Amino acid sequence: MARQSIVGLVVGLLLVSGAPAAPPAAPDTATKARVEAAFGQLPLLFIENRGQLDPTVAYYVQGRSTSLYFTPGGLTFALSGKQDPPAPRAKGGLVKTGWNPKSTPERWALKLDFLGADPNVKPVAEAPQEAVISYFKGPPSKWQAGLKTYAKLRYPNLWPGIDLVYSGTVNRMKYHFLVKPGADPRVIKLAYRGATGVRVSDAGQLEVVTPLGNLQDDRPVAYQEVRGKRVEVSTDYALEPKAEAGSHAYGFKLGDYDRSRPLVLDPAVFVYAGYIGGDSGDAGSGIAVDEKGNAYVTGTTDSTEVSFPVKGGPDLTFNGQQFDAFVAKVNALGTALVYAGY
Numbered sequence: 001m002a003r004q005s006i007v008g009l010v011v012g013l014l015l016v017s018g019a020p021a022a023p024p025a026a027p028d029t030a031t032k033a034r035v036e037a038a039f040g041q042l043p044l045l046f047i048e049n050r051g052q053l054d055p056t057v058a059y060y061v062q063g064r065s066t067s068l069y070f071t072p073g074g075l076t077f078a079l080s081g082k083q084d085p086p087a088p089r090a091k092g093g094l095v096k097t098g099w100n101p102k103s104t105p106e107r108w109a110l111k112l113d114f115l116g117a118d119p120n121v122k123p124v125a126e127a128p129q130e131a132v133i134s135y136f137k138g139p140p141s142k143w144q145a146g147l148k149t150y151a152k153l154r155y156p157n158l159w160p161g162i163d164l165v166y167s168g169t170v171n172r173m174k175y176h177f178l179v180k181p182g183a184d185p186r187v188i189k190l191a192y193r194g195a196t197g198v199r200v201s202d203a204g205q206l207e208v209v210t211p212l213g214n215l216q217d218d219r220p221v222a223y224q225e226v227r228g229k230r231v232e233v234s235t236d237y238a239l240e241p242k243a244e245a246g247s248h249a250y251g252f253k254l255g256d257y258d259r260s261r262p263l264v265l266d267p268a269v270f271v272y273a274g275y276i277g278g279d280s281g282d283a284g285s286g287i288a289v290d291e292k293g294n295a296y297v298t299g300t301t302d303s304t305e306v307s308f309p310v311k312g313g314p315d316l317t318f319n320g321q322q323f324d325a326f327v328a329k330v331n332a333l334g335t336a337l338v339y340a341g342y
Contacts, residue, residue, distance in 0.1 A: 041335070043129060043337075046059040058072070113191045116187060127150055161180040191249035324342045
């Protein structure tokens with residue numbers, strides 16, 4: 001998509017939102033630095049599925065090169081990356097048509113399954129946000145406008161007496177387990193499908209290997225609140241024997257703790273690339289600020305909300321789309337996303 005098309009989308013969305021028709025001014029260096037620094041603190045937004053996705057998806061997160069899908073059975077990570085293009089084939093002095101001389105997009109699906117969990121538990125959205133997400137793609141009959149967003153997603157009683165909660169910022173996704181008194185955290189079992197390997201590093205971190213790079217979860221932490229003080233409980237990842245080909249299961253190994261009190265198992269902070277930010281013409285390539293200090297960000301994203309991969313491994317559902325243009329509005333304090341339109 002040409003840069004002019006992105007600018008046109010910006011102006012059009014400003015008109016739709018009721019903002020001034022005149023394009024915002026380019027920010028000075030100090031203001032731009034403040035805006036960029038604030039982006040990483042914005043809450044991660046879980047978007048409702050209102051029919052624009054496969055019905056098994058309850059909520060999703062759209063990023064610059066990654067989309068996350070939350071279903072009753074687990075999560076799907078739709079990863080996008082770049083690989084070196086193959087050598088062009090020449091015939092009669094002409095380069096073979098259909099070859100992109102710059103790069104070839106690559107997609108990969110990584111699944112995180114909840115083993116032994118209640119398959120009927122659906123994620124429940126919490127902490128509603130003011131931001132709305134809209135998709136102005138294709139004919140008007142297919143537009144989706146004003147989709148609600150939330151800052152937290154909870155799987156209640158996913159295992160008996162155990163909740164799984166997701167939250168975070170645009171650059172990091174955090175998850176933790178809430179273990180109620182008497183519940184057994186040893187029943188928590190998860191498994192990656194579509195990974196080429198899962199290992200625990202010498203530093204106690206969980207490393208998930210994929211053809212498009214590695215994901216990493218920090219060393220897990222567990223604690224209890226006792227008389228207003230946090231009491232740490234020793235914990236580590238525990239890799240499980242492979243139950244089936246291509247599946248890498250793991251759980252947690254815990255030390256002694258008071259089973260009559262709630263336990264918080266805070267296993268990781270998953271480093272996640274949000275759609276605001278980036279370089280080399282990627283997301284966040286244009287920033288402007290209006291007279292009230294609101295920031296407008298334009299750019300492109302390799303991710304698309306319609307590409308829900310059913311299986312782990314190579315994702316063939318990208319439908320040939322290279323990227324989407326987007327425009328996002330961030331409030332003057334840098335604390336909340338007002339809208340994002342694709």
